[in-house]
Amino acid sequence: MNCIHELFFEQALLHPQKIAIVLNQQSLTYNEVLHCVKLLADYLIQNHNVKVGDIICQYLERSIEMVLGILAIISCGCSYCPLSIDDPAPRTHSLIEETKAECVLVHSLTKMKLNDLRHVSLVNCEQIIVAKYITKVPRTWPAWTVKVTDENIAYVIFTSGSTGQPKAVQIRHRNFVSFINAVHHEDIMNKNDVVVQTASCIWDPHVQEILGSMLFGCELVMLQQHGNRNVDYLMSVIYKNQATFLTVVPSLLIMFAEYFQIADKLDYMKTIRVLRCGGAGVFPGYFNNESNEKCLLQLPDISDDKCYVTGDLGKIDSNGELYFVGRVDFQIKLRGQRIEIGEIERIILNVSSNVTNCVVIKYQQQPEDQEHLIAYVQSSSSSSNNEMIIIEELKHYCQQYLPLYMIPTWFIVLEQLPLNTNGKVNRKQLPKPDFSHLTQQQANDHHVDEPNGEMEIEIHALWCRLLSIDTLSMKSNFFSMGGNSLLLMKLYNYYLSTFSLNQQIINIAMLFKQSTIVEHVQLLKNALLKTVNDTFVVQQQQWKPLN
Incomplete structure (x- = not known):
């Protein structure tokens, strides 16, 4: 069985001039992607002495470099490990230490967050690719000589741990390629698809979206940072690129349903069973973890290979469709x-x-x-x-x-x-x-200052409606009052449509960081002022004297 990077190389050679990756106005062909991947892999091997089996972490915003980094890491025979830039710094440091990674791929902006790390090399992949892009890759490219088998670990992803410590799930090349073969067999994805990459890097479907697209020869559409939280932007990307493939979590599906004003009802069945997964796609176990004996079991009557005990509860309807209904332990699923x-x-x-x-x-x-x-x-x-x-x-x-x-x-x-x-x-x-008691209790923690002015009154009323609260302080924190990322997405989309704002001027990350009504009102006023100033400048440029 071929390895992941070998299958990508085949696709790049089959249709080198086909568009591989798109992000807003940027795009790369399969040949250009292959060239950049070779440059970055060569740099890692020559300058950082990475070896087969090493774990290399990646700490990037959504970008084209995110795709290039994954492919370069795997092409070196190393294991890709994604880190979220939205995680608190202590958690990120702890995960890097857990993997024993000596190398982390970063951007200029994300590098600053990790500058205090010791004994870890921070590789700015953006700078390396730009600096070396005009370089001609030598015929004896080092990564071609790397000996990788389908039993090697392709990537590791941290999942929430029942003991309180996150666990690193290991996926072999064989596991992923078997999964891709099954996707191909069922014609779920093919070379004609335009795939929008929506999943966060802390969620394993992002690997399926990115690597799956590259292995099938699809066109992969990347989103700008936090673009998956902005329904208007996401819909515009889907329409503009004529997307045909999209992975959605329940919270995003709810947003789409509200966007199109549709509703769906599920009719659940009666018989509930614990779900176990078998086959070539089953992972070999958690990295450096003792719980493998409990979650990987031999079931001779079902399979010669070990089966993974998911801990999920499911039931099957008369059409043979499987529904997830809960957990046997205290693991939960919250908004995807x-x-x-x-x-x-x-x-x-x-x-x-x-x-x-x-x-x-x-x-x-x-x-x-x-x-x-x-x-x-x-x-x-x-x-x-x-x-x-x-x-x-x-x-x-x-x-x-x-x-x-x-x-x-x-x-x-x-x-x-x-x-x-x-x-x-x-x-x-x-x-x-008692939600009414809790919200009132937290509102009492602040002096309840009344909204002043038309915009403050409108935003205050919107918050109360979204959070199901009668009144709240202008200085109450959105998340402390019961807000969450899904509600913030609704808030953001309301701001964009109501005030006709450009998402380049105000983004959802700003609302995360400044999360009181007072701060939101100030952000909106600044965005409106900038919109007016930009319009005035454009108008001045349009009416220039002919002489």
Whole structure:
């Protein structure tokens, strides 16, 4: 069986002038991609002495270089490991240390976030490719001589860990190529497809989108940073490029449904079973982890190879279609992201010696409502005076060590968590969260200053409507009041359409970083002022005297 990079080389030689990657106004042909991949792989081998089996991390924004970096790493016989630039720095540093990576591919902007790392080489792939692009790759390109088999690890991706520590999933070349062969057999993707790369790099479908496209000879359309959170931009990319293939998570599907004003209902069946996966696509195990014996089992009646115990619960309808309905353990799926709540609980327990126990659950008031993470925290100093101090400390600490999607919406401080007869936390007896009380409690934490002016009144009303709150302070944090990334996407799209703003002037990342009504109003005013000034400049340029 061929390896991933070998199949890509074949595609590049089959149709060298075909468009391979598109990002806004930029594009590269398969021949140009191959040239850049060879340049970068050559640089890594010659200047950083990378060897077969090494793990090389990649810490990049969405870009064409993201694709080139993945292909170059794998072409060296190394294992690609993606890191999210949205993760807190301590978590990123911890993951790099876990992989024992000695080399990280970066951009000029992302490099600054890792400058304090020691004993790790930061390789600015953007600079190297630009500087060496006019170079002619020698016939004896070093990577051609690298001995890689389909048993080598192609990439590793960290997943939330039940013990509180993220686990690195290892995927062999054989696993991925077998998966691609199955996709080809079912005609799910083919060389005529235009694939939009929507998945975040912390989610394994991004590898399937990127490498799958390159192995099939598709045209891969990359999005600008955070472009997958902007429905208007995403729809314009789909229409402009006449896209035919798109991977969507439930939250994005909901956004599309609202965009087109459509609804869909699922009719679930009765019989529920634990799902086990077998076949050539099953991974060899987690990197440097002892849990492999529990999750990889030999089932002689089903397969000669080991099967992966997913922990998912599923049921099959009369048409043979499989539906995911839940988990057997405390792993959850929240807005398309798989989360081990043990990892969140471990972080919370590290906050302070006053925090003696905690439980995190997924909660939804009504089936049509937003899903939230609720953290129940047992504290030895849970008086009403200390409660808000503890909550603020918990929020601040979680923001430092957890990705945004793993930070609980609400923290409920209790003197004692309910226990069962065995002394374990009785989750069924946890008090149901009173959202009206919680939002009012947090609103009281700020002086409730009334909105002043037409824009403030409009934005305040919009926030209250989205968050289902009667009133809130102009200085309340969007995420502290129950907001999440999906609701922020709705907010952002509302701003763009209502105020006719250019997404180049204001982007969703700005709203993440400045997340109060006061800050949003100021961002919008600045964006409107810049839009007016730019229009005025354009008009001046259009009416020039003929002499």
